[in-house]
Amino acid sequence: MCRDMSTISPREFAALRGVLPAITAEHLFAVYRISETTWRKLREGRPVKRVTLDRIRARYRDMGRAAEWNRKVS
Secondary structure, eight states: OOTTEEOOOHHHHHHHHHTOSSOSHHHHHHHHOOOHHHHHHHHTTOOEEHHHHHHHHHHHHHHHHHHHHHHHHO
């Protein structure tokens, strides 16, 4: 595997999948800014570019912070 590529665990994939309202091209792009091809690679445990994975993880973390903030405000 190239140094600039990385994979995720099935557990992390399940966490990413858990916040999607549906597995569609529209939701994948709206939530993580990724294509169906990238999603398929993640699901199959194949490597994706490290910068892409860093971006996905950052968006996932940001969603958690937003949900926490919303709970505090409500």
